[in-house]
Amino acid sequence: MADNHKMWQELGMDVETHDLLCEALPQAFGDVFLSQKDRPNKMDYFNMVVADIHGIRPSELIEHQKNGGKVVGSFCIHVPDEVVIAAGAIATGLCSGSQFWVPGGEKVLPTATCPLIKASLGARFDRTCPFFRICDLFVGETTCDGKKKAWEVLSEDAPMYIMDIPQMKRQDDFEKWEKEIKNYIKKLEELTGNTVTQDSLHDAILTVNAKRKALQRLNEFRKLENIPISGRDVLLITQIAFYDDPKRFAQMVNILCDELEQRKKDNFSVYEKGTKRILLTGTPLSIPNWKLHQIIETSGGAVVCEEMCTGIRYSEALVNEEKASMEKMIENLAQRYLGNINCACFTPNKSRIDDIIRLAKEYKADGVIDVNLKFCNIYDIEGYFVEKALADAGIPCIGIETDYTDEDAEQLKTRIGAFIEMLS
Template identity: 80%
Template sequence: MADYREMWKELNMDLDTHDILCEVLPVAFGDVFLSQENRPESMDYFNMVVAEIHGIRPAELIEFQKKGGKVVGSFCIHVPDEVVLAAGAIATGLCSGSQFWVPGGEKVLPTATCPLIKASLGARFDRTCPFFRIADLFVGETTCDGKKKAWEILAQDAPMYIMDIPQMKREKDFIKWNEEIRDYMKKLEELTGNKITEESLREAIITLNNKRRALQRLNAFRKLENVPISGRDVLLITQIAFYDDLTRFTAQVNRLCDELEERAKNNVSVFEKGSKRILLTGTPLSIPNWKLHQIIETNGGMVVCEEMCTGNRYSECLVDESGKNMDEMIDNLTHRYLGNINCACFTPNTERVDDIIRLVKEYNADGVIDINLKFCNLYDVEGSLVEKALKEANIPVLGIETDYTDSDSEQLKTRIGAFMEMLD
């Protein structure tokens, strides 16, 4: 890993603590990914991104800022990246997926708070995530009560903007979300000093759709009988999608897909014959949260689909590109970012169950594992509804509650192993 200490120092980061993270991450990455056999050669690019995720990309963002550009950090896939790009800014993901950051969050949040939220605030307040030091604006959203209060705390230390997501999907809710997007556009115009035009918004919609098309192409290979790429690698690529340069990332995913096409022609699979096809659903798995995929794919299973924010929800639906003017394009963004994302924050949320059952059929899954991060009440409560509906549809399902630590790994191996045997 290259030495970025001078850059981190300029960002006022806790260098000693961050150095520990830079030592731990490559080891964990090697155990989960480099230990795999017969990985596609094109994964080398994504390996590099992870190895340098706190170096190369932050350096690019800083260089962009030196030229007058603005960087916007967001926490949720409901926040439309198109308007950030249309305003001439760069959207980036933020650190939130490791136990490493949780203790820092617990300094300002109750212990009984979702680890994703605690990790997010810990990464900022402990000064160990460069993306949290770089962003000119942080965009929160109201998908759960924990986040609403966390953003108030974060606002004491960072510039925050909140988008109020409706909790239902009625006509008046779409009108409200349309207004929220318009207000967000005004905020970004103020931040950047750039006017969002019909041309810039149209180009941004196409650019983001191209990234989604590349990820759709990637996920399509997981529908094959002989799956040429592991679920771990696809999860990693999806996680990187939140951070990497848009055009470069899209090109690299398509390059990988070209290689996978050749593998598919030759019926190459990275899994042993008889491995059980598993669909994951539930709370998001932010980088570097690879625990569940690692356990499943080293215990007789293969993850063929993720019905979650770090999965199909992120890329499955495109923004309608037929909008002829600003109003139509904003309408299309509204329907994509509210109507086509079935987060547990909505009520009722029968569309999520419909999505899971549809995806089980499309990916020929043998069973579903429903993952809930501890203290995430939204997904925990909805989990009983999901599991009931799947059982009624004769789809085997296993509900799991976990956090970012490895303390439950052996227990999870036992439970998941028993689930795999039951699928036989």
Template identity: 25%
Template sequence: MTPENKISWFCTYTPLEILDAAGWHPVRHFGDPDLLESADEMLHPAICPYARACLSQELRQEGPHHAFFVNSCDAMRRLYDVWKEEFQQDFVYLMDLPRNEGVWGRKLLAEEFRHLIGVLEDHSGVKITAQLIQAAGMAREEARLAYLESAKGLKGRARLEAAMRFQGGTEQPEPSSRKGRPVVLTGNLLNPTGIITSLEQAGAMVVWMDLCNGDRSFASSTYVEGDDLARLLDAMAARYLEKHPCARMQDKGRHYQLLVDRVRSEGAQGVIYASLKFCDSYLYDFPLLEERLKQEGIPLLRLESDYGDGHVGQLLTRVEAFIEMI
């Protein structure tokens, strides 16, 4: 990898195999949780702290600042706007993402893929074929399976850090000897040194992380085969929209059922719902999930993160009480 072909990505709906096929080296951007205030001149303080952390870190780094955004929420759209304005010499792209997996959603996403390929070919001069995408998809599938294999036995912070290393391009999971009450963690994106560390200190053992930067990224395969580019992209669009969904997507029932199934299969005794501040998608999602888990008899605790998590000590008592209850 060279700085010239490194491209940052932020959302698990990013079509990594297309970027790979175009010669890019996609690396997940996690930002710096300790630098949030540095972005306040360009992004409102009452906006997603993950977006602020990414911009703050990038402003301190030398270029290039190539980046691929998915129009998944207002915060990502605002981050794209600032990035595009601030780094005008770099490749900065925004892809739309439908909210449902129906016929029209698949058609829209397939068309987004086709448009992306055209832009990438114009930018790099590389002809992107079905064969290149298929080969890149196979490599991504092998990496996904490698993570799932290497994550066996990993819990809590060690498991999240392993997932982030795979997304960041380094595959070096470390063993974990943590013990505690098994729980499933669900939410959007968390800092491994924040809330998760407090959960471990309180006696929780996180056995599965339904997070954007955790196990959710590896839960579903997007690999497809085919020599015809149009059909390949149609199949890819269907696979992406059939992935384990997040709160932003419309099919809440499928998301909740997958979560309940995971709780049962992992032998978890409860669910901890931890989301970033100012995230409307997850604020709207919580009451619906709370009702579903109540019907299933699964205990639930909601926590909120500012990504830096300097306040996590204040949450320790609540988590300890929840662990004692379950």
């Protein structure tokens, strides 16, 4: 901890305020995770990562910088990590999921902005997150209006680069996105002084795909009748995927999956018989936002799948692994990063609705909870189609809106508890 303090001071952080966050995290983590029965032993690695989330990984990033490397932070799964890795830099996620950072965001943004955006800016402006101090470049995107405008504010304090994401998926849009990826490659080459080559891009595609494959393997266990790992633990692992070293992360997930294979053979479930299977869909749940999983899984439910960017959307589709020309590999990246992500920023967005129905069936969900972060208009409006399609498919659904505070926790417990009871 003393070493961490020194590092945080050198990063120019507000260490005193940051200590308050460090004090609160172990209690929250203990309540949500360590209190669970029958957790797999190989969750130890992920526990350790979270226990020292502002220590271990930041010090690795700083070490990389001391050796001349760069660190690039992003806020959206549309931004291809492969480009960063191919340029010899380290990619890290920056989306923030704690109420702790929201008031800082409200100093520079309207209150009626989604908590994810407010927390992200608060973490930077209040100097209370090491990742937001370390990054050499912050990569924003033009997904929702809130983010677009927030990047302008953030650029007053941080070196920003913006990728212009198309809002439709026509042929022209794919071509435009390919150009954006090419420009991003140039930007990363300038930043790092390294050239992105056919070999380095292909290696990076394999590295990120290996991470996705490990997460796919993990998610497959959630389709079983006897589920060997809780939804909370899978959420935690997915959240860590945005920060950890991709190769080590994939290795640790696969080691965990080996343990789960044995549980599968033994028909071992971490849930009691009769637990209702819930699919979550909607806005992302960034670390340490564990509120909904905790409520659902202590109210007779099991979260079996998240149709979210912090869920299946992050890992389900792979980038084509062929080693082709640069042009072709960039086209393959564009296909994956535009065609396979069904964010509500797109219009129309029917593939997301189709995905929800498909996933509800694949994961044998008894019901769906459509989650909206307060002030996220695009997911809120799309909820109309989500709920309509689920009603047509005969799958029970409730829509809920929440934020990062605990103020609505009791009310959510009542509503979610009643929904799960209704599924019985």
